[in-house]
Amino acid sequence: MSELLCIDDLTVVPAADERRRLVDGVSMTLQAGRTTCIVGESGSGKSLTALSVMGLLPPTLRRISGSIRFQGLELTGLTNAQMCDVRGKRIGMIFQEPMTSLNPVLAVGFQVGESLTAHLGLKGDALKRRVAELLERVGIPPERAGSYPDELSGGQRQRVMIAMAIACEPAMLIADEPTTALDVTVQAQILALLAELKSRMNMGMLFITHDFGVVADIADDVVVMFRGQIVESGPVDAVLNRPQHPYTQALLDCVPDAEGRKPLKPIDYAWLNEAMA
Amino acid sequence: MSGARQQARGNGGIGMNGIILAARGLSKTYVQRSGRFGFGTTRVKALDDVNLEVKAGTTLAVVGESGSGKSTLARCLLQLQPLDAGEVLFEGQNLAALSGKALRAARRHLQMVFQDPFASLNPRMKVGDIVAEGLVIHGIGTAEQRRDSVARMLERVGLAAADMEKYPHQFSGGQRQRIGIARALVLEPKLVVCDEPVSALDVSIQAQILLLLKELQQEMGLSYLFISHDLRVVRHIADEVAVMHRGRIIEQGAVADLYAKPRQEYTRILLNSIPGRHRLAT
Structure with a gap:
């Protein structure tokens, strides 16, 4: 298994207010032929992490630290023209709104x-x-x-x-909530298609979602983000069955189950703040 | 739940053995322009002989995918769109037969919560005015009484009375959906049609809004017609489920039965498509 992508200590802030860390010291790796899901709520920094990899951060945001290495190539120092050669050719992208x-x-x-x-x-x-x-x-x-x-x-x-x-048969595919706008049966088909393409083309896939149900279906590895930081990461079975961090547990608890066996439980942020303190 | 049901029955005015809303033989066909330059036409049967009943104080969920006709159903039930055939009985009254004034009176008791909390609130109006608008239209209370009702309702849905002075853009998606709920419920309706009320929200916010809807149902004895494509959500909110496919209701039943023993192949496909179903079950 070769290391495809290696993010080290990535920090992103608004250009206007450098104290607010939207992505805060994020480090992670992605292997060829595997799918890593970044899971978190809106505002957790999961999409900004993906945009940083593609060099597509909006001009109002700044990366103040971190290195992003893709197949041994440091992406953060590339010029726009060099980056254009990577994007779309060696890294493919899919977004939420196909419309x-x-x-x-x-x-x-x-x-x-x-x-x-x-x-x-x-x-x-x-x-x-x-x-x-x-x-x-x-x-x-x-x-x-x-x-x-x-x-x-x-x-x-x-x-x-x-x-x-x-x-262009990219080595890596970045998919940002690609099935969120779709019907359930269509979602299942698209997830199956992505999994099949990943295996057949031996791509690494960075898959962003807020839904642990989708994570369970597609991930090999999981990275859980909360308020810009990674709070937990590991192989999918470990994270789903033995979550270590209280936020991971809370995020799992608020996914409604199809059997109606467990009660709905929204995230109790006050409790979470205490548990994390 | 049964307490709320009895309370609602006790309110009187509900005909037909506790059925608050009944649809009989609803049909609606759209004629669409088709072809590259729109010279051709295609007829789409959005509703094809739809029958359903909502029991007072309970939730009937209508599940289906895009294009199944579920949103057309919502609009036709509320007489926002004319039907080709069929009738809608609310508390035993045929809504189509009501004149302007009587229809307006009935509409007070038939409210709607919309899917997109960003598009369904007027960005130029203060939240207080948005929530009070229905009261004004129906001529309920004095200005001061209306202000009180709005303040109480906002607090009830988890916002603050002071939020009346703010504009929609100052709120998050979940908070906006709370405003949408307050706007519908301030009129003390009997039936609320919820059209995908949580599908634009993050899972964590979804759970909050679903619990809020359940609490309000118990307190106010509300009946819900809940339209959704998400079977996980429906499992938690519905008492009964109707599955819509291509304009028809193909299967209907109590939620636990239908999920445990789906009779139609399409229902089985829907249930099998629930993300994480095979690994997250605990």
Whole structure:
């Protein structure tokens, strides 16, 4: 197992107020062929961690410390042009809203092909063939290449996004809440597709979610974030069955179970503050 | 729960053996433009002979995926959209037959909580005015009494009376949904249609809002029609469940029975799609 991504002591703050640590000393590693889930509530810093890896932090935020090494390459010092060569080619990305991430006036086949042209210089018939292959691989009939995003369902759009993300066979895929906007049955299909692609292409996947149910379905390793910090991390079975940190337990407790056996339990922050003090 | 049910029955005015809302044979077809330039048309059956009943003081959940017709059902039940066929009986009265004034009177008792707490609150209005608007429209109380009711309601849903002076953008998603609940409940309705009220919220906030809805149901003897695509949430809030698929209700029953012994293949698929079902069960 080789180490694909290594984040060391990452700290992100608003440029206007450097004392507020939105991501606070985060360190983690991701292995090739494994899925690491970052789980936490809104504002826990999970998405900012992913954006830092991709070099896509909004200009109002600043990384004040930390190193991010991807396949031995330090990403934090790269120029924008160098980063563009990594993003989309060696690191694929999928976001939550397939509706807003696709260009509505371009056929989906064209959009899948864009990164193939940009990164690999594919053109003409070779490009067409590769686009058809990719669509097929994510479960979209290749004849739909000429369709526009509004002619596809939410699940199909997310499949198109996945085809775009894996087009250049990246070593790592970053997925930020990719199934949150989808119906349950579609969510299950997309999770299965991602797991299959991960194994087949031996990708490392960094998967961000707030839902421990999704974590249980897709993760190999789990990182739990709370208020910018990692409070617990480990293999999925250990974290689910023997959570060590009170926040992990609280976050597990508030997921409603399908059997209706355990009572609903919102997070008691006052208690948590005491337990963590 | 049974206490709330009895209390609601005791309120009187509920016909049909404790059934507060009944839908009979609801049908609704949309005509959509289709084709690249919209020259063609397609007919979509959003509701296809839908029958359901909500027992007073209980929660009926309607589950289904996007496009199943569940939101159309909510809108048609509240007469926000005309039906092609069928009737909606609220406390035994056919809502479609009511005139403007009588319909308005009935609407006070039929409120709605919406999915998106960001889109459903007017950003230019103060929270106090948003929550009081229904009282004003229905001509309930003096300005001072209305202020008191609003303050009490805000406190009841876990906000502060002083929040009346703030604007929606000053609140988090969960707090905004509390404002949406206060707006619906300040009118002391009998039935509340909740259209995906927690699906835009984080899991931790979801649990808070669901518990709040349950408490308010007990206290006020409310009946809920709860629309959701999330079967985990439904398991915790519903007494009965109706499964919608392509405009039809394909299966209906008490929540524990239906989850334990689904009769329809589609219901089984839905239940098997619950994330973490096979590993998180404890």
